[in-house]
Amino acid sequence: MSQSSLLQDLLTFLRLSPTPYHAVANMAASLTHAGFTRLDEREPWQLEPGKAYFFTRRDASILAFRYGTQPLGSSGIRMLGAHTDSPCLKIKPRPERVSQGYWQLGVEVYGGALLSPWFDRDLSIAGRVAVATHTGQIRHELINFARPIAVIPSLAIHLDRTVNEQRSINPHEEMRPVLLQEGGNANFRQVLREELTRTGHCTDVTEVLEYDLHLYDTQPPALTGLHEEFISSARLDNLLSCYLGLQALLQADGGESCLLLLTDHEEVGSQSDIGARSNLLNACLTRWLGGGELRYQTLANSMFVSVDNAHGIHPNYPRKHDENHGPLLNAGPVLKVDANQGYATSSETAALIRLWAQQAGVSLQVFVTRADMRCGSTIGPMTAAQTGVRSLDIGLPTFAMHSIRELAGSADPAAMLALLNQYLAAPMFTT
Numbered sequence: 244m245s246q247s248s249l250l251q252d253l254l255t256f257l258r259l260s261p262t263p264y265h266a267v268a269n270m271a272a273s274l275t276h277a278g279f280t281r282l283d284e285r286e287p288w289q290l291e292p293g294k295a296y297f298f299t300r301r302d303a304s305i306l307a308f309r310y311g312t313q314p315l316g317s318s319g320i321r322m323l324g325a326h327t328d329s330p331c332l333k334i335k336p337r338p339e340r341v342s343q344g345y346w347q348l349g350v351e352v353y354g355g356a357l358l359s360p361w362f363d364r365d366l367s368i369a370g371r372v373a374v375a376t377h378t379g380q381i382r383h384e385l386i387n388f389a390r391p392i393a394v395i396p397s398l399a400i401h402l403d404r405t406v407n408e409q410r411s412i413n414p415h416e417e418m419r420p421v422l423l424q425e426g427g428n429a430n431f432r433q434v435l436r437e438e439l440t441r442t443g444h445c446t447d448v449t450e451v452l453e454y455d456l457h458l459y460d461t462q463p464p465a466l467t468g469l470h471e472e473f474i475s476s477a478r479l480d481n482l483l484s485c486y487l488g489l490q491a492l493l494q495a496d497g498g499e500s501c502l503l504l505l506t507d508h509e510e511v512g513s514q515s516d517i518g519a520r521s522n523l524l525n526a527c528l529t530r531w532l533g534g535g536e537l538r539y540q541t542l543a544n545s546m547f548v549s550v551d552n553a554h555g556i557h558p559n560y561p562r563k564h565d566e567n568h569g570p571l572l573n574a575g576p577v578l579k580v581d582a583n584q585g586y587a588t589s590s591e592t593a594a595l596i597r598l599w600a601q602q603a604g605v606s607l608q609v610f611v612t613r614a615d616m617r618c619g620s621t622i623g624p625m626t627a628a629q630t631g632v633r634s635l636d637i638g639l640p641t642f643a644m645h646s647i648r649e650l651a652g653s654a655d656p657a658a659m660l661a662l663l664n665q666y667l668a669a670p671m672f673t674t
Contacts, residue, residue, distance in 0.1 A: 354510030
């Protein structure tokens with residue numbers, strides 16, 4: 244795939260994945276198209292060397308793997324991980340509110356979102372809805388209004404003259420989106436039911452029981468800059484890594500066993516049945532490897548690479564970085580290091596990724612936070628602790644992480660994909 248084709252496919256994936264549910268559905272469709280067999284956790288598994296498999300959990304996390312032809316005990320499993328969720332605004336269970344004749348929705352802030360960029364955007368709603376049908380069944384349906392239907396208007400500067408000097412945002416009072424200027428009796432669940440019927444997704448709905456719905460910006464992803472040097476999009480953290488991990492798995496030749504773990508809820512600590520702290524990975528490994536000697540041998544020869552965005556050095560805020568560790572956009576993937584194990588990188592795994600970067604012809608940058616700041620968190624350390632597998636953290640440099648719209652370098656995805664391809668194919672050295 245050429246760099247141009249890769250970028251256009253990435254932009255399409257980002258546009259069609261406003262929530263983890265949509266991202267997982269899109270990736271599941273790609274895996275099925277590529278010949279991967281879909282597994283069900285509720286059914287017995289019959290796994291065969293040379294075959295490829297995947298399964299989803301709660302529609303928001305997905306695990307895919309190739310059962311290679313090389314012996315598992317000696318070759319190990321090359322694992323990749325990322326997360327499907329992004330900071331956003333979620334709609335509350337009883338969201339309806341009328342103020343001054345305007346119908347609004349109550350929202351919760353999910354994850355560590357930058358709030359100010361959410362104002363004055365053309366917003367839509369997407370997610371998953373649980374409905375009751377005429378036959379008395381419960382069915383889960385994906386929904387995406389896919390058009391601007393809400394806005395969180397700013398307060399005019401004339402009414403708050405100090406807004407540019409100091410501003411704190413009260414998410415409960417000041418971030419309720421406006422949907423209608425009338426409709427005091429409007430019922431949000433009825434709105435959802437009508438939208439499901441209108442789009443033909445579910446025509447036999449008797450009631451909308453529950454939902455998990457996100458607000459999102461309808462502005463589509465784009466290549467920006469005078470020479471299209473940048474990717475501007477929502478949810479680059481971390482759908483950019485999900486997409487590249489998927490492409491690497493699809494392109495793997497099947498000789499070595501490899502695995503892709505993409506989980507929800509990283510932005511809120513991963514402490515759920517579908518997060519990285521769940522049994523999702525270990526349950527798969529047990530069903531694949533069993534619980535005996537083969538499992539321990541295989542894991543001792545395996546490796547886990549957590550792929551999550553890195554902080555590019557900002558030209559307006561260079562002092563927020565260590566002067567020797569400021570990653571640049573379009574200068575290659577970033578090795579993420581933290582002495583306090585906020586990242587899982589060790590000297591052993593760093594040496595391996597450096598070697599593979601050289602072999603792939605890819606430049607490798609390094610990020611270490613300032614000594615007077617703490618780094619963020621990833622699924623790398625928790626996965627390493629759960630499995631005992633040596634691990635590291637890498638990512639692509641971005642600006643405005645956790646904003647409603649983030650920025651990355653357009654040359655970096657191809658470089659990261661080349662590095663991940665090298666990792667999935669290279670010999671797994673042991674020391």
